[in-house]
Amino acid sequence: MNIFKLSIKNIFNKPLSSTISLALLILGIGIISLLLQLNSLIKDQMDNNLKGIDMVVGAKGSPLQLILSSVYHIDSPTGNISLGEAEKISKNRMVGSSIKLLYGDNYKGYRIVGTEKKFIELYKAKIKEGKEWDSSYEVIVGYKVHKKLNINIGDELVSLHGLRETGESHDGEPFKVVGLLEPSNSVIDQLIITSPESVWDIHDTHDHNEDHDEDHDHDHDEDDKEITAMLIKFKSPMNIIQFPRQINENTNLQAAVPSYEISRLFKLFGFGIETLSYLAYIIIIVSGFSLFINLFNSMNERKYEMALIRTLGASRFQLSRMIIFESLILTTLGFILGLLFSRFGVMFVSSLMEESLNYNLNSFKILIEEYWLLGLSVSIGLICSLIPAIRVYQMNISKILADE
Structure with missing residues (x-):
């Protein structure tokens, strides 16, 4: 039975x-x-996107907004900061390394970020096809972006002002795709990255309606240049206790600690x-x-x-x-x-x-x-x-x- x-x-x-x-x-x-x-x-x-980032420096405002916009790229920035002031912080003896970020434009909803080449190393991303940028207006496209939008080497991208697809298009020179990234399971997969000079150039062209040659020397006055945020890695973990407080109390900038802000977010x-x-x-x-x-x-x-x-x-x-x-x-x-x-x-x-x-x-x-x-x-x-x-x-x- x-x-x-x-x-x-x-x-x-x-x-x-x-x-x-x-x-x-x-x-x-x-x-x-x-x-x-x-x-x-x-x-x-x-956690995966926080690796190698001890502190983020940006404009005064909400520290959580600064982290979400600069590390995870899912919020609007708190504003821009002077490149000169940011450089002073990056040269501090407590700072091990720093990475500049400039953003405020998009291509079909995906953010275009002006940054340094070590931003790619931060997320352990690798070039799948093509190469890194050599001059202004050259971009590297993250894995999810080129898969979703079917972007290939040599394509030209006309950026939109703002972080939404409904923004005003830039009249200047289009970006040229020179590299495609392998999947890294990090935020860089959904970004289009380029040099800081590219972002400065395209906004100069937009603001002043001036043609900008690709081989321009980029001799802008450094005091007039602005960036959106700076990612900081300390030489010692102990510096995370005092340095952010010093910046918040003694400068016009804001320093936010990602691990603290994300922990607070999870508690909420x-x-x-x-x-x-x-x-x-x-x-x-x-x-x-x-x-x-x-x-x-x-x-x-x-x-x-x-x-x-x-x-x-x-x-x-x-x-x-x-x-x-x-x-x-x-x-x-x-x-x-x-x-x-x-x-x-x-x-x-x-x-x-x-x-x-x-x-x-x-x-x-x-x-x-x-x-x-x-x-x-x-x-x-x-x-x-x-x-x-x-x-x-x-x-x-x-x-x-x-x-x-």
Whole structure:
């Protein structure tokens, strides 16, 4: 006698109650798994893009906005700062290295960033095709940008002013694509990068309506030049304590520490995530009660059938095991479908983020915490089936058959 097949048959004999229990479990497991996945993916993206950056210097304003705009490129900049003032900071004995950033233009929604060649090294990106820029108006395109827009070596890009596709186009010389990057799983994948001189030149042309030759000497007065932000790496981790405070108190610039600001951001979101997690656990508990009631009622309705099965040679233990199997099948199926639900949720959120922020969070990896969810599902299945299984084991088949 195949007890496992009987368990599956019993589940299909009560489709409504089984479906309700299963749906509640899928919803609870799915929400928790989705929150775990999103939290892990966003944290990985944040941490991956923070490597090698101890401090960001920019215009006065919100420190979090400065970090989001300069490190993750998902917000508007706080303003521009004097290149001369930024250079003074970069020459400080506490500073190990610095990278200038200039941005404010885009091509079809993807940011054009004027920076130094060591920006590529910061994210350990490599040239897939072509070369690095040698002169003004030459650009290197990130992996996601050239894949999404089908950009190739030699293409010319006419930039738009601002960070949206609706900006005013520049009248000056178009940018020429000279390099394509390999995927690096970092923010540089979704950027178009060029030299600082390119950005200064195109804005000079836009502002003054003057032609700008590619071999221009770039002899602008350094005091008139501006950058958007500067990424700083300290010589010693201890410098992170005092140097940002000195800049904020003694200069017109703002210094923000990425690790601190992102930690604060996660704390702000943490309350909402925790609240949703509690709600999901409540749903799982309710699904457990629903499953218990389903098994208990099913057992009472099928007492005569079980008594007949006993007379056909099934043992008490086999009947108890049939109840346990029913419960475990439903909870295991609920766990598997809950994981699938969460993955579709991640794909949906990722598509929204890719459309609005050019970020992609797709991942199908199994987290350690999700193994705990499997353990929770199995435990619920065992606990819910315990009392019905004991009642079946203690069943008096002679009395049941006589009553019928």
